[in-house]
Amino acid sequence: MVGSSHEAMHRIFQKDPALLTRALQQVLRIPFPEPRDFAAMNVDLTEVEPVERRVDTLLRAETDQGTFLLVVESQGKPDERKRGSWPYYLGYLREKYRCEPVLIVVTQNASTARWAAEPIHVGVPERPSMVVWPFVLGPENVPVVADETEAVRDPALAVLSAMTHGRGPKAVGILESLVAALKTLDADSAAVFVQFVDSCLTDPQARQMWRDFMTTVQYFWRHPLAEEVREQGREEGREEGREEGRAHERAEIILRNLQWRQIDVPDSVRERVLSSTDVDELGTWLDRSYRVADARELFGEGPAA
Structure with a gap:
């Protein structure tokens, strides 16, 4: 889960969806067609497989040129896992809804904006099967409104x-x-x-x-609505704490499994397991902990990967 700053950076577009298309048109100079209508959509992109995938904000925009899905991702810092998630999001949404998805990344950090704007090549480098090129709104292009x-x-x-x-x-x-x-x-x-x-x-x-x-x-x-937004931020913080607790519990189980199986655990492996906060990653390592012969094989560095 995420903190309230992360939430605010994308929820502003839920509050005023037209701001998003104005930003595309006026800030990024993208000839995006004028929407006739907007609708908020379910942000859960989870399939049958038990891997949770969620976008931050998902809006449907009806225009004279067709229907577009506006995928808004709030990004606080570079995260290379997103470069794997974003192509999945777009492919999944295009197949499910049969209309064109548009990825917009919003950030307060200039270096993160530059990172996010880099195209994502999927496939052979010289001839990729897919190229994802996010639109980015950040401090280097959002206007300073001081008037x-x-x-x-x-x-x-x-x-x-x-x-x-x-x-x-x-x-x-x-x-x-x-x-x-x-x-x-x-x-x-x-x-x-x-x-x-x-x-x-x-x-x-x-x-x-x-x-x-x-x-x-x-x-x-x-105002009650301001307090409601503050309470949502507090609840996100509590959920973040619960998520960290689940991650720590999995990490401890992994290390206990290796100890029970009398497998030596180097300090580098122990530190990597205990420092991970990714529940899905820890789940993969947990599955491997029942069969690896060497602790380093948890990370796919051996035949047990």
């Missing part, structure tokens, strides 16, 4: 700007402009946007500044 008039004209984009750039000297102008924009919205929408921004401000000074601003509009901060 009050611009923020009022497009409050959702101003929120995305604050979530992406809310650190350093830019933060003051961005957050001040956003306060003015929020006052033009209904209380329900403003309350959710307030919490999204608060979740994404990693700079302590910027976060304190934002909370100071919100003391002038306490209704937004205390």
